[in-house]
Amino acid sequence: MFQNRLAVFGACIIGTLIFVAIFASYIAPFDPCEQSLEGGLTPPSKQHLLGQDGLGRDNLSRIIYGSRISIFVGISVIGISLLLGTLIGCIAGYNPGWIDELFMRIVDILLAFPGILLAIAMTAVLGPSLNNIVLALCITGWVGYARIVRGQILTVKEREYVVAARALGANPVRIITHHILPNILSPLIVEATFGIASVILAEASLSFLGLGTQPPTPSWGSMLNEGRQFLLVAPHMTTFPGLAIMIVVLGFNFLGDGLRDSLDVRKD
Amino acid sequence: MKDFIIKRMLLLFPVVFGVLTFVFLLIHLIPGDPVDLMLGENARAIDKEKLRESLRLDEPLAVQYMLFIKGAIKGDLGESLYNKKPVIHLILKRYPETIKLTIAAMVLALLISLPIGIYSAVKQYSFMDNCSMFFALLGVSMPNFWLGPLLMILFCVNLGWFPISGDEGLRSIVLPAITLGTAMSAILSRMVRSSMLEVINEEYIVTARAKGLSELRVIFRHALKNALVPVITVVGLQFGALLAGAIITETIFSWPGIGRLLIQAINTRDYPLVQGCVLAISISYVLINLITDIAYSYIDPRIKLR
């Protein structure tokens, strides 16, 4: 019961965020790009509830608009990675032999490869843009899911019910979708909920290296990174985007927990 | 088992070869010219040409690739374009620092996440469960580059417990390890918990309980062992992520590791050094992977090593 209420709560947070992201232009009290240089780094006030950034822009409005970027990056990267990773993980896990070897070697190569170099390469070749950030994060994003799916399939495949289904001549796609996937969903969901959070953070880390969203577009990650150098004089610049990130992560996790429980097929 | 290890060791070569080819292509195909970056703003064209020739950067890409692979096979990674030292020396000097940091972070993460994860699973939905999961969430939702300076302000500036930056003995590894390990321990706690929960509900645990085995015995002998399989996957994965991702932590804490070396090499297009760093990271990643796989089959004999 409690768990489901948390899930509802999580869903509410995410719902609110999506609402905020869609209607940002109606909710935000100011234009997120409107500068007033005299007001640089002013702490929270009545007019600017969350203070102003280095260029005197309204932090609250920037956080409201920033939800668009974070949610877009988080969901699209994880969505694509999850699909791709599950597909490849299934193919590899279910086809021992050279197919498995091939995919796992590709996975190894990508995992063994510093993601940062890829991100730099992508933005260098394709130019810095939101879509290229998503692309760069997807290239390495799927491998984690592929490995988990494969690892799980190796375990589940030997279980009695799968062995039985195979003995009965069920085709592999059916076995995977009906018997295996439902059984490996929970670790995937746990991983994906954290994944969305870590993608939002990864976007922020790209900002740390200067490869995030292009100014003046606000994203929580870039706001956090920009605020970092003012930690000693204007802590509000990091606190609020940091909290925004935390709340979103919390929401996704509550939801993930709830889903995990309701999807758990073996919970009798 | 022995055959398996030998086979996997042999597989190391194609993976490393793949990585090397990939990195060679990437680093050479992205825009940016090491000679420009080396000589700086005021250089003249003739200097650049001369330098390019002497560094053999004027050769066709295929020739450079052959030279590079040939050298790599002989164990010669060339010398850094910048400070003219053999790449292998630079790596041997810097990599241990990163490994030290990574292991510290990993140990810390395991020390935190195993007890928390197990406890939370056993006492599901208890107050402590909710609390620890909440802190796990805080951990994972704090970016390194924010957490690091906050820890510094708290523990170094206000409390004076640890040095702020650099590697000056055991005390200086604490904060970077916490910074690097926090997100990891959060991920692992969650993984341990959810994996334990899954296992706890399986028939054999129910059976074990029904047989009247003590709760501790059920948890540690039966549940934990099986719950560790997915956890180990994540540990293996995260270890690689830690190795490659120490860049930010190393930058913030001025830790002289390979992450910083790599990022500088990329920024300056120091081709041999980039290739060398990636090679070192990839070899260790593959080795960790191998260990993970062995641990896999050790814990869950149903998985056959091929």
Added chain:
Amino acid sequence: MACIKESRPTGNTIVIGLESSPTNLDPRYATDANSYRLAQLLYNTLIELDSRFHPVPNIIKRFANPNDTTYVFHLKEGIQFHDGKELTSKDVKYTFDCILNPAFKSPHFGAFEKIDSIVILDKYTVKFILKEPFAPFLINLAVIGIVPKDDMQKSEDSFNITPVGTGPFKLAEFLHDERIVLNANADYFDGRPKLERIIFKIIPDSTVRLLELNQGNVHLLQNDIPPDLFPFLEKKDSLKIVKRPGTTYSYIGFNLKDAILKDKRVREAIAYAIDRKAIIRYILKGLATPASGILSPYNWAYEENVNVFEYNKEKARNLLDQAGLIDTDGNGPQMRFELTFKTSTDQLRKRIAEIIQQQLKEVGIKISIKSYEWGTFYSDIKSGNFQLYTLSWVGITDPDVLYYIFHSSSIPPQGANRGRYINKRVNMLIEEGRITLDMNRRKNIYSEIQKILALDIPYVSLWYSTNVAVMNKSIHGYVVYPAGDFFSLKDVWIEND
């Protein structure tokens, strides 16, 4: 903020925080600013520059210039390398022979390629013969520290690990990306330094550098401090701040091949539309002075009376209208045209780019900012793949740098004329300037060039950055140099009040 015991520099050792590690302390190789600044403490040069960038003797008693292509240097006697050997003319010849030897891969080759031969006249006299008159020759000498001949030949490869020079400090330890330790050279020919030891600690993150300074673990920082943090630093009793206008020149470069930007009226409009004073005041916190051209007021060749563009939105709008780029809906969302503005990933630069974006929007120009990682950015502007970009020139000394930046034969890859600026008169004057040895005539030539450039606006001049050093109050005698050199460390002493 509760503070733990603040440590002051003790035992005549000071710790200086650096953002990035020098790559190579060998003066024949050193190119990055920090390598160069540290090499200055380890080596001596034939020539040094005075405050107006005139060449003056350093380890020479005097020099003679018997004809346009010959320079004779008379070395001071008794100057010792750190290993005790005396510096003589053969070391001078050896140093420059190395640079001229293509096998040596020295990045400074081009600066000295006009040397035809170097002749040792006696133990303390050396003659350089040039292929043709070359005015910047003496100033170029100020970059190259003299290295000892004998040691070098033994250990050419490992040289950069244990450099041996004649400078006021000796290298004690060089841990790349960690620290560099220098000890005082007790036998320094110009008097023993007052400090015993200098430790340069590499701390890449600016917040961390400040925390270390605040804690007293680092005693001095120079530049690379976010301007917004000065109010915080000024409040600290243990610290003092020294400022001095610098020579680092920031600008916006135009691509003159661009269909829109080749129209001078558009470039003028952009120059009028940028409120440099507001940026300097609010973002740089006054730590810059508006610039009128590449050569700073320190430079002997600086020309004061050039055209400047004071912030004026009306003029900007009128010029754009005249150029036929009409804003159809006045103050509405419709813009006259769109330009791409490229910058590196530096935080401060990005913020400035955002302000310029806003200011240009007010006159109806839409700017999209693209910030690239340095290597890519540099490669793009070099290949002319840009419309607008912003960058700085660091360490400008001899006005002959104009050849490299604005002569039409310097279009990349030959030089740094990235905007493809072509003006025949400027070409002619620049060529004349580099072979004219008479200082007065040379100054007139460069004055005219600066006036033409200010009218042609291949660049919008932004500002010269002010050099700032923040240090522990007990440090005395530290002088901030226009180019950010550390040379005054030889005269610094520690005295607790």
